[in-house]
Amino acid sequence: MAAKVSLPRHVHRVTSRGREYFYYQEGRGTAHEGDRISLPNDPTKPEFWVAVRQAQGLSGVVVADTVGAVIAAYIAAWPGLPRKLSAGTQDQYRRYLGVVEQSWGDLPINNLRPKHVQALIEKIGIERPGAANNTLDALKAMCKWASGPRELLDRDPTRGVQHYQKGEGHKPWTQEQLEWAEAHFTGMLRRAFYLARFTGQRESDIIRLGPHSIDDGGFSLRQKKSGARPWCPIFSELQSEMETWDKRPGPYLLQENGRNAGKPFTTNGLWKVFNRVREQNEVLSGAVWHGLRANAVIRLRQESYSHGQISDMVGMSVPMVERYCRHADRKAGGQAVLRAIRERQSAEIVKPWKTVK
Numbered sequence: 001m002a003a004k005v006s007l008p009r010h011v012h013r014v015t016s017r018g019r020e021y022f023y024y025q026e027g028r029g030t031a032h033e034g035d036r037i038s039l040p041n042d043p044t045k046p047e048f049w050v051a052v053r054q055a056q057g058l059s060g061v062v063v064a065d066t067v068g069a070v071i072a073a074y075i076a077a078w079p080g081l082p083r084k085l086s087a088g089t090q091d092q093y094r095r096y097l098g099v100v101e102q103s104w105g106d107l108p109i110n111n112l113r114p115k116h117v118q119a120l121i122e123k124i125g126i127e128r129p130g131a132a133n134n135t136l137d138a139l140k141a142m143c144k145w146a147s148g149p150r151e152l153l154d155r156d157p158t159r160g161v162q163h164y165q166k167g168e169g170h171k172p173w174t175q176e177q178l179e180w181a182e183a184h185f186t187g188m189l190r191r192a193f194y195l196a197r198f199t200g201q202r203e204s205d206i207i208r209l210g211p212h213s214i215d216d217g218g219f220s221l222r223q224k225k226s227g228a229r230p231w232c233p234i235f236s237e238l239q240s241e242m243e244t245w246d247k248r249p250g251p252y253l254l255q256e257n258g259r260n261a262g263k264p265f266t267t268n269g270l271w272k273v274f275n276r277v278r279e280q281n282e283v284l285s286g287a288v289w290h291g292l293r294a295n296a297v298i299r300l301r302q303e304s305y306s307h308g309q310i311s312d313m314v315g316m317s318v319p320m321v322e323r324y325c326r327h328a329d330r331k332a333g334g335q336a337v338l339r340a341i342r343e344r345q346s347a348e349i350v351k352p353w354k355t356v357k
Contacts, residue, residue: 007043008052010034022048024055044077046070046152067112068105070152071097074142081145088204088225096131096138099124109146112157121161129164136161172294172324173287180283188253188265189273191245195252196289198238200296200314201230203289207265210251223315230315294324301325 007013012028014021021041026034037055040048046065049072075094078085085093103120104112117139125132139158146152173181178197185193195206204224213219219232234242245252253265260269271289278284293314300310307321314321 010056011039011052024052044073044080046073049073049076065108065110065152066105067107067109068101070109070146071101071105071142073152074145077145084227086223086225086227088223092134093138093141096135097142099135100139109152109157110154114157114160117157117161121164125164133163136163170288170290170294171286172298173291177284177287178295180281184281185277188256189277191241191252192265192270192274192289193292194238194241196292197295198235199232200293200300200316201232202293203270204267207253207267207270208251209253211247211249226315228315230313232313232315297321297324 007022010024010026010028012023012025014023019041022039022043024037024039026032037051039051039055042048046069050066050069075097078090100120104116117136121132121136124135136158143153143156143158147156181190181193192203192206195201195209196203199206199209199219201209201219201221202223202225205221208224209219209221213221214234215231218234220229221232222229242252251264253270255261255263255265255269265273274289278287293316297310297314297316300313301307301321305313307318307325310316310321310325311318316324
């Protein structure tokens with residue numbers, strides 16, 4: 001039986017005698033029904049999506065082994081994968097596989113070579129190295145799925161293509177920016193600031209935090225992007241702020257204005273509120289929500305927590321924790337050396353008193 005997948009508009013699944021059949025029919029059940037077109041019975045195969053595109057009347061010759069067809073088959077196969085992709089990963093893969101399809105959608109996938117992939121990644125990476133890496137990751141994942149028993153690929157076109165070197169992550173907010181926010185943020189923006197700063201969670205996760213997320217003195221939540229489940233201590237600074245919030249069920253962050261007042265924030269909605277304030281105050285130039293994630297990690301490191309402990313609290317990989325903390329660790333190490341040198345020099349300058357008779 002075919003895997004349960006999300007079907008495009010006008011495609012219908014019919015079950016008869018224990019078997020599934022698929023048809024394309026516009027206006028089904030209305031006075032304007034179109035022709036009923038039979039489709040292949042396995043929506044995880046490229047042939048199924050080729051037939052859908054043909055039924056939709058898309059122009060051009062569609063070949064079952066094109067890059068576009070394999071992308072469609074890969075996306076359709078996600079619900080049945082042994083290792084599930086989080087909703088955040090699915091959104092990211094869709095976005096960047098769309099870049100791949102735009103470049104090579106009608107190219108037979110076995111004509112794709114590492115040199116082609118390298119050229120695309122370099123073109124994107126000139127201005128957006130992060131996007132180039134994300135595109136390569138999505139393509140690598142698809143090619144791994146299409147290889148082996150599925151026999152959709154003769155060779156991996158991503159083999160040997162390298163990622164751009166990652167930087168130190170998003171820049172933390174400066175001390176001036178933190179102090180300004182504490183003094184001037186109000187309402188839900190202030191709540192969001194405190195939640196992000198003292199939990200280290202992404203904006204897509206802080207909008208879901210609420211009393212229901214509290215577990216024995218900390219927040220326990222499944223992260224939307226990674227699926228990780230960190231346990232974030234509720235530190236005293238955040239606890240004091242939370243005590244001023246109204247006590248009610250649901251998420252802490254609710255929209256304050258417009259027709260959606262009282263409804264939970266979306267990630268984009270929270271960004272719009274922040275952007276309005278940032279655009280009006282130069283002190284916040286360059287500040288982003290993700291930077292507060294860096295602030296939280298660096299603060300924990302400065303309080304002598306290990307990279308592994310920080311990973312557990314924030315839900316960030318140990319290598320990423322190390323990347324965020326690299327500057328802070330080096331600075332702390334250098335300052336320790338400086339203190340030791342000054343203490344030694346001070347001891348050498350102070351000479352013992354001579355005994356005077």
